[in-house]
Amino acid sequence: MKEYLLFCPKQQDNIEQNMEVNFGMSKNLIWRYLFIVVLLGWALYALMPTMQYERLSNADKTALEEEGKLFDLESKIIKRGLDLQGGMHLILEINVPKFIKKIADHQSRAYYDFMDKVDAIYSENPELDYLDIMLEAANTDSLRLSRYFPTENRKTDNKAVTDNLQKECEQAVVRAEEIIRNRVDEFGVSEPVIQLIGNKRIIVELAGIDDPQRAKDIIHNTALLEFILLKDAEYSQDIINRIDAAVKRTSPGDIAQLDTAVISNKVSTDKEISVSELLGLEEDNGVASDSSVLVDENLAAERPFSALLRNLGWDIGVPVENYYAVNRILTDSEVTRVLPNDLRILLSGKTQKVETVDGGTAEFYTLYFVNREPGLTGEAVKEAKAELGSVSSEQMGQPLVNVRMNTEGTKTWARLTGANIDKRLAIVLDNKVQMAPNIKSKIPNGRTVIEGFASLQEAQDIEIVLKAGALPAPIDIIEERTVGATLGADSIERGVKSALIGMAIVALLIIAYYRGAGLIAFGTLVLNIIFVLAILASLRATLTLPGIAGLVLIMGMSVDANVLIFERIREEYLKGKTIRSAVENGYSRALITISDANLTTLVTALVLWHYGSGPIRGFAVVLFWGIVFNFVSGYFISRTVFITFSHGKKPLKKLSI
Amino acid sequence: MLQFFKNPNYDIVGKRRFTFILSMVIILAGIVSLFVQGLNYGVDFAGGAKMQIKFNKTISAEELRARFSENGLGNPEIKSSGENEYMITINAEDSEDSDEILDQTLSGLDYSLLQVDKVGPKIGSEMRSNSVKAIGIALILILIYITVRFELKFAIGAVIALAHDVMVTLAIFSFLQWEFSIPVLAAFLTIVGYSLNDTIVVYDRIRENIKIHKGKPLSEVINLSINQSLSRTIITSLTTFLVVFVLALFGGQVLFGFSIAMLIGVIVGTYSSMYVAAPILIAWSHKFKEKDEKKK
Numbered sequence: 041m042k043e044y045l046l047f048c049p050k051q052q053d054n055i056e057q058n059m060e061v062n063f064g065m066s067k068n069l070i071w072r073y074l075f076i077v078v079l080l081g082w083a084l085y086a087l088m089p090t091m092q093y094e095r096l097s098n099a100d101k102t103a104l105e106e107e108g109k110l111f112d113l114e115s116k117i118i119k120r121g122l123d124l125q126g127g128m129h130l131i132l133e134i135n136v137p138k139f140i141k142k143i144a145d146h147q148s149r150a151y152y153d154f155m156d157k158v159d160a161i162y163s164e165n166p167e168l169d170y171l172d173i174m175l176e177a178a179n180t181d182s183l184r185l186s187r188y189f190p191t192e193n194r195k196t197d198n199k200a201v202t203d204n205l206q207k208e209c210e211q212a213v214v215r216a217e218e219i220i221r222n223r224v225d226e227f228g229v230s231e232p233v234i235q236l237i238g239n240k241r242i243i244v245e246l247a248g249i250d251d252p253q254r255a256k257d258i259i260h261n262t263a264l265l266e267f268i269l270l271k272d273a274e275y276s277q278d279i280i281n282r283i284d285a286a287v288k289r290t291s292p293g294d295i296a297q298l299d300t301a302v303i304s305n306k307v308s309t310d311k312e313i314s315v316s317e318l319l320g321l322e323e324d325n326g327v328a329s330d331s332s333v334l335v336d337e338n339l340a341a342e343r344p345f346s347a348l349l350r351n352l353g354w355d356i357g358v359p360v361e362n363y364y365a366v367n368r369i370l371t372d373s374e375v376t377r378v379l380p381n382d383l384r385i386l387l388s389g390k391t392q393k394v395e396t397v398d399g400g401t402a403e404f405y406t407l408y409f410v411n412r413e414p415g416l417t418g419e420a421v422k423e424a425k426a427e428l429g430s431v432s433s434e435q436m437g438q439p440l441v442n443v444r445m446n447t448e449g450t451k452t453w454a455r456l457t458g459a460n461i462d463k464r465l466a467i468v469l470d471n472k473v474q475m476a477p478n479i480k481s482k483i484p485n486g487r488t489v490i491e492g493f494a495s496l497q498e499a500q501d502i503e504i505v506l507k508a509g510a511l512p513a514p515i516d517i518i519e520e521r522t523v524g525a526t527l528g529a530d531s532i533e534r535g536v537k538s539a540l541i542g543m544a545i546v547a548l549l550i551i552a553y554y555r556g557a558g559l560i561a562f563g564t565l566v567l568n569i570i571f572v573l574a575i576l577a578s579l580r581a582t583l584t585l586p587g588i589a590g591l592v593l594i595m596g597m598s599v600d601a602n603v604l605i606f607e608r609i610r611e612e613y614l615k616g617k618t619i620r621s622a623v624e625n626g627y628s629r630a631l632i633t634i635s636d637a638n639l640t641t642l643v644t645a646l647v648l649w650h651y652g653s654g655p656i657r658g659f660a661v662v663l664f665w666g667i668v669f670n671f672v673s674g675y676f677i678s679r680t681v682f683i684t685f686s687h688g689k690k691p692l693k694k695l696s697i
Numbered sequence: 698m699l700q701f702f703k704n705p706n707y708d709i710v711g712k713r714r715f716t717f718i719l720s721m722v723i724i725l726a727g728i729v730s731l732f733v734q735g736l737n738y739g740v741d742f743a744g745g746a747k748m749q750i751k752f753n754k755t756i757s758a759e760e761l762r763a764r765f766s767e768n769g770l771g772n773p774e775i776k777s778s779g780e781n782e783y784m785i786t787i788n789a790e791d792s793e794d795s796d797e798i799l800d801q802t803l804s805g806l807d808y809s810l811l812q813v814d815k816v817g818p819k820i821g822s823e824m825r826s827n828s829v830k831a832i833g834i835a836l837i838l839i840l841i842y843i844t845v846r847f848e849l850k851f852a853i854g855a856v857i858a859l860a861h862d863v864m865v866t867l868a869i870f871s872f873l874q875w876e877f878s879i880p881v882l883a884a885f886l887t888i889v890g891y892s893l894n895d896t897i898v899v900y901d902r903i904r905e906n907i908k909i910h911k912g913k914p915l916s917e918v919i920n921l922s923i924n925q926s927l928s929r930t931i932i933t934s935l936t937t938f939l940v941v942f943v944l945a946l947f948g949g950q951v952l953f954g955f956s957i958a959m960l961i962g963v964i965v966g967t968y969s970s971m972y973v974a975a976p977i978l979i980a981w982s983h984k985f986k987e988k989d990e991k992k993k
Contacts, residue, residue, distance in 0.1 A: 123951070131820065166819055252813070253796065518817035527749070527811040534949040541947060542940035549936055553699050586880060589952050592944050593887065593959070596937030597894070600929075603936075604898065607929045633901040636846055637894040643838045644890035648883060651831040656883045663887070 069687075072680045079672070080567075083574035089116035090577055118577045121584030123655050124532050126525030127247035132220075132260060132515045133240050134213050136170040137162065139513040140205060144188045151188050152377045154181065171209075175202045210239045212513035217242050222508035223258055242515075252522045254501065260515050262470050263505035265418030267456065267488075268410040270464040270476060271383065276356070276409040279383065283345045286378045287369055345369055350404060352394055355476075357404035360391055366407070382412045389472035390492055408473050410466050415456040417510075420449025422486075424506040426499035429491075439499040441490045441506065450486025458482035467492075469502065521654070535588030542592045543569075546599055554606050556696030560681050561602035564673040568598045571669040572662060584658030594666030597641070601674035604637075605630040606697055619695050623686045627679050634675060638667050701931055705924045710916050713976035720861055720973060727868020736871055739878035739954075742825050744789035744818035748799070752781040753807040761785070768802045778950055782811070789818045828882050832863065835889055847900060850981045855896045858974035862892045862965045869961055876954060884958035891937070892966030895930060896974040902926050903975065915982055919975050934967040 093113055096104070104110040122129055137159060144151065154177065161173050178185045178198045185201040192204070217236050224232045224246065233245035249255050271279075348366050350357040358366050369375055370385050379385075388406040396402050423444040429435030445453055457465075457479050466476040467490050474492040493499040523531075546565065551558035569591060576583055609626030617625065645667065648660035686695075740747045758775045761783060765773050774786040791798075816824075836856055843852035863885055870877055902922035910918055941963060945956035 167822065252810070256796075516817075517815075519820045520813060520815040522810065522813040524809060524811045526751075526809070531949060531951060534947055534952075538944050538947040538952075542943045545939045545943060546936050549932075549939070553932065555699075585951055586883060586955065589944055589948065589955055592940050593937070596933070596940045597891075599936045600894065600933040603929050603932050607926075611925075633898055636901060637897045640839055640842055640893045640897060641890035643842060644835050644886050644893075647831055647835040647838070648886050651827055651834075652879075652883065656879055659883055663890075 069680070069683065072676075072683075076677055076680065079571070082578075083570050086574040086577045087570070089113055090118050090573075093117045115580075116577065118573060119580055119582045120528075120532075121582045121587065121655055121658050122245060122247060122521070122528075123523050123585045124528045124535075124583065125247055126249075126523050126528040127245065128249045128252050128255060128523075129519075129521040129654060130244045130256070130259065130517055131237075131519035132216075132242045132244065133518045134209055134216065135514040135516050136209055136240070139209060139212060140170070140174075140189075142514070143205075143208065145190055149377055150183075152373055154178070154183060156373055171202045171206055174205075175199065209513070213240060213242065215512045216515055219509050219511055220244060220259055223504055226504040226508055227255065227258055229255075241518075248525060249522075254497070256517065256520070258501055258504055260511075260517055261505060262511045262514060263418065263502075263508070264468075264470055264510040265421065265490075265506060266414035266466075266468040267416040267453075268384070268414045268466045268468055269456075269460060270466055271409040271411065279379065279385070279409055280346055280349070282378050283369065283375055284343045286375050287344045287372075288342070349407065352392075352404060352406070356407040357392075357394065358387065358407050360403045360405065363387070363405055384410050384412050386410055386466065386468060386471060386473050388492075389469065389474060390494065406473065406476075408466055408476060410468075414468070415465070416445075416449060416452050418506060419509075420445045420452065421506050422446040422449070424503045426496065426503040428496060435489070435491055438491060439493040439496040441493070441499050441502050443488050443490060443506070445486035445488075447486075450484075453486055453488070454482055454484045531585045532588075535585055539569075539588060539592050539595075542595055546595050550599055550602070554602075554697055557602075557606050557609075557682075560678050561599060561606070561674075563681075564602065564678045565595055565598050567673040567677060568594065568666065568669050571673060572665045575665050575669075576661070581661050582658050583662075584655040586655045586659035587662045590659045590662030590666065594663065594670070597666065598670045598674045600637070601630075601634050601670055602678060604633055605675075605678070609695070609697055613695055613697070620686050622695065623682050627675075627682070631675065634671075638670060642667050700928065702924075702928045705927045707924060707927075708920065709923045709971055710920045710976050710979060713972065713979070716968075716972040717976070720865070720969075723868055724861065724864045727864055727871060730868060730871040734871060734874065736867070736877045737874040738821075738825075739876040740786065740814050740816050740821070741879040742821050742828075742877065744816050744821035745791075746787045746813065746815040748785045748787075748810060748814075749778060749812040750783055750785060750803070750808050751779070751811055752783075753809075755781055756806065758783065764802050768798050784950075789821070824879070831882075832886065832889070835886060836860070839889070839893060843897075843900075847904065850978060851900050851904075854974045854977035854981065855893060855900070857977055858896050858969040859889050859892055861969050861973050862888055862962060865965045865969075866958060866961050870958070875957065878954050880952065880955035881958045884955045884962060887959060888962030888966055891962065892969060895934070895966055895970035898926050898929065899923055899970050899975055903978070916979050919979060923971050923975055930967060930971065934963055938963045 101110055104113065141155065144155075158170070158174050158177050161177065162168065162170055165173075174185070175198055177183075183198075184196060185198045186196040189201050189205060191201055213236065217234060220242060221232075221234045224234060224244070229246045229249070231247060233243065235243050237243055244259055246255055345366075348358065348362040348369075350359060367387070386408045388408070391403040391405055393401045393403055421443055425442045427440065427442065429438040429440050431437075460479050461481060462478060464476050464478055467474045467488075469490075474490055490502070493502065543566070547562045550561050554561060572591065572594070573583075575581070576587075605626050608630045609622050612622035612625045613619070642664065645660050645663040649657060649664060652660050758777060761775055762773070765775075765785075773788075773791070774784075776784045776786075778784040836859060839859065840852050840856050843855050866885065866888060869875075870881070875881075899922060902925055903919055906918045906922050906925075907915075910921070938960065941956055941959045944952055945960060948956055
C-alpha cells in the first residue's frame with residue numbers, strides 16, 4: 041500500500057516522546073496560551089463594533105449619524121446580506137437584438153427579412169450569441185452586413201462588422217454601468233453594489249429599499265428624452281390607410297383572431313360612437329361620410345387598424361382597451377416594412393379622459409405620428425428640476441420638470457422652435473409622448489418645461505434620470521430578487537433562534553455523553569462560532585440566511601473533530617494506557633483523520649464559493665471559515681486544555697470522558 | 698462512561714449484497730422517476746416569478762386565483778404561507794410583464810410584498826448547467842484528493858458513495874416532487890462534503906488496520922474498521938441530524954428546502970459510508986485479485 045501520510049503512524053512512538061518533551065514543558069504551554077489569548081483578543085476586538093451597534097436604539101443611531109460616526113461604525117460591523125436586511129438584487133443585461141436594430145443604418149425590405157430570420161433562430165436558441173447567429177446567417181445568405189452596419193474603418197467583411205458590433209455592445213454596457221451608478225447615487229441608497237459581470241451584464245444591489253418598483257424604473261428606464269416635430273394630419277391619414285391595407289392584406293385571419301375580443305367588446309360598449317367619430321380622419325377623404333353607422337365586425341375587417349382608433353378632434357385617440365392591439369399591429373414586421381423610413385409612431389405615456397356622446401367618460405391614449413429624427417435630445421439637458429407649477433402659471437399645482445439646456449442645446453432649441461412656429465412638437469421620454477404642445481414662439485433662453493406626470497414623485501424620478509443621462513442601450517432585468525425589511529428581520533430572528541436551540545441540543549448531547557470532556561468540546565464549539573463571526577466582521581464578508589444555516593451546520597461538524605479525538609482517547613484509555621499517553625495518542629492519531637475529512641469538505645466549500653451567488657456564497661464563506669477555525673478551536677485549543685489538565689503539576693487521577 | 702456500543706461487532710460487510718441491491722433499486726427507480734416526471738424545478742432553475750405577499754385583510758386563495766385568471770394569468774400556484782400570507786408562483790411565460798399584471802391584479806387590496814424572486818428563463822438554464830458543472834468539479838477534485846492521500850480504489854469507492862448519496866436524495870426529491878431550488882443545490886454539495894467526511898473516517902481506520910492486522914482477509918479488516926468507528930459515526934450523525942432538524946423546524950420557509958435535503962443527506966451519507974463506500978473496496982479487490990490470478 042502506498043503511503044502518503046501527513047503523520048506516519050510508524051513514527052508514532054517518536055511523536056509521543058516528542059510530545060511529552062515538547063508539550064509537557066510549561067514553556068511550550070505558555071506559547072500556546074499566548075496564541076489563544078491573542079486570537080481571543082482579536083475576535084473580541086473585531087466583534088466589538090457589532091455588539092455596540094446591536095445595543096443601539098434608533099434614537100442613538102440618529103444621534104451618531106448627526107455626529108457623522110454612524111457610517112464609521114457601520115463599516116465595522118458584520119455586513120448583513122440583502123436577505124436579512126431587506127433590499128433588492130437585480131441582474132441587468134443589454135438587449136443585444138434591440139440595440140443592434142437601434143444602430144442599424146439603412147433599412148430595406150431585405151434588411152427586415154434578414155433580421156426576422158435572425159430573430160427566429162435566436163428565439164429558438166436563446167443560449168446562442170445573437171451576433172454569432174447574425175454572422176452565420178449573413179454568410180450563408182451571402183449578405184453583406186456592412187450595408188446595414190457601416191464600420192468605422194469601412195471594412196466590409198461580415199466578421200469585421202459583427203466584431204465591431206460586439207465592441208459597441210461592450211462599450212454600451214460599460215457606459216450603462218456608469219450611468220446607473222450616477223442614477224443610484226442621485227436616488228440616495230447607502231452602500232449600493234453596482235458592478236459589471238462578463239461583458240453583457242450588470243449587477244445592482246440596493247439595501248433597504250422601500251419602493252422596489254420605483255427603484256427598478258429609475259435604474260433600467262432608458263430615460264431618452266427627445267424633442268420631435270409631429271407630422272401633419274394629411275400625412276398621418278395616409279399612414280393609417282397604409283397600415284389598414286397592410287394588416288388586411290397580410291394576415292386578416294390572425295388580426296381578426298387577435299382582436300375579436302377587443303373589437304366585439306368595443307361594439308357592445310361603444311354603440312353610440314359613430315363611424316365618423318371612429319374613422320373621423322377619413323371624413324376629409326370622403327371615404328366614409330355616412331355618419332351614423334355603428335361599428336360592426338365587418339367594418340373592422342375592412343379597415344382593421346382605423347377601427348381601433350377614435351378621433352378626438354385635436355388628437356387621434358386609442359381607447360385603453362385597444363392599447364395592446366394597436367401596439368401589436370404597430371410592431372408587427374409586416375406593418376413596419378410598409379412605413380416610410382423617416383417616420384415614427386408613438387403613443388402617449390398617460391391616458392386622457394374624454395366625454396363621450398352619451399355623457400359618460402372614456403379613457404384614451406393618444407397616437408402620434410412624428411419625425412424619425414428628433415430635433416433635440418436629452419444630451420442637451422444641463423439642469424433639471426422637478427417642482428409643482430407655480431400659482432400664477434397655467435400649470436398651477438401640476439407636477440412638472442423644468443429643464444435648462446447647455447449652450448449648444450440652447451442654440452438648437454432656439455433654431456428648432458423659431459423655424460416651426462405654430463407646428464406641434466412632441467416631448468418624448470423613452471418612446472412615450474409626455475406632451476405635444478403647439479410651438480407658440482421662438483424660445484431663445486434654452487429653457488423648457490415638461491408636463492404630464494402623475495405625481496411629484498414621478499417628476500422627481502425623471503429629474504434624476506435626466507441628470508444622470510440616458511442609457512446607451514436597452515437594458516432588460518433578467519433576474520430580480522427583492523426581500524422586504526420585515527421578512528429580513530423575521531429571518532434573522534428565526535436564524536438566531538435555530539442557532540441557539542441547535543447549540544443547546546449539541547451541548548446537552550455531548551456533555552451527557554462525554555461529561556467533562558464534552559464541556560471542553562462545547563466550549564471550543566462556541567469559540568469556533570465566535571471566530572467565524574469575527575472573521576466575517578474583519579473581512580467585511582456578508583452574512584446571509586444560508587450563512588446562518590452554515591453556522592448551525594458547523595456546530596454539528598466541529599463536534600465531529602472532538603468526537604473523533606475522544607473516541608480515540610477512550611479506546612487508548614480502555615486499553616490501559618495512562619491518562620497522559622491516552623490523551624497524546626488520541627490527539628495525534630485523530631489529527632490525520634480530522635485533516636483528511638475537513639480538507640475534503642473545504643474543497644466543496646470552495647466550489648460553492650466559486651459557483652454560488654449571493655446568499656449561497658454567504659453559506660460557502662461560513663462553511664469555509666468554520667472548517668479553518670475548527671482546526672484552531674476544535675483541535676489546538678481543546679488540546680491545550682487537555683494538556684493543561686493531564687500534564688500539569690496536579691494531573692487528573694481520572695479521565696472524565 | 699456512557700457508551701452507545703460496547704465493543705460492537707456487527708457483520709456489516711456481510712450484508713453488502715442486500716444493501717447493494719437496496720441502493721440499486723432506489724437509484725434505478727429514481728432514474729425512472731427522473732425520466733418520467735423529472736424534478737420539480739423552482740423559479741431559480743425554471744425561470745418565472747415567485748412572490749410572497751402579505752395582505753392586511755382576509756382574502757382566500759380562491760379569491761386570489763380568480764383575480765389572477767381574470768387578468769390573464771391562467772393558473773398560478775397559490776400556497777398559503779401564514780396568516781393572510783400567500784406564496785404565488787407564476788411560470789416563465791407569464792412572468793414577463795408580471796409587474797404590471799400584478800399591479801392590476803392586486804389593485805384595491807391592501808398588501809405588502811415580502812419577497813419577490815423573478816428569474817428570466819435564460820438565467821434559469823444557466824443556473825442548471827452551472828450546478829451540474831459545480832457538482833462535477835467537486836467530485837473530480839475529491840477523486841484527486843483521495844487518490845493522492847489514499848489509493849485509487851479508495852477514491853473510486855468514495856466517489857461512488859457520493860454519487861450514490863446525490864442520486865438517492867435526487868430520487869427522493871423526484872418521487873415526492875419537492876421543489877428543487879438553489880438552497881437545495883447548496884444542500885446537495887454540503888451532503889457531498891459531509892458524506893465524504895464519514896467515508897474518510899472509515900477509510901482512515903481501514904488504512905490503519907490493514908497495517909496492524911496483516912494477513913487478515915480484507916473483508917474482516919473492513920468490518921472491524923466500520924465497527925471501531927461506529928460510535929463516532931453515530932454520535933456525529935446524530936448531532937448533525939439534530940441541528941439540521943432544528944433548522945427545518947425553526948428556520949422558516951426560506952431554509953426549509955435546504956434543511957430537508959440535508960436531513961435526507963445525513964441519513965443517506967451515514968448509510969453509504971458504512972454500506973456502500975467500504976464494501977466497494979472488497980468488490981474492487983476481488984475483481985483485481987481474479988485478474989492477478991489469471992495472469993499467473
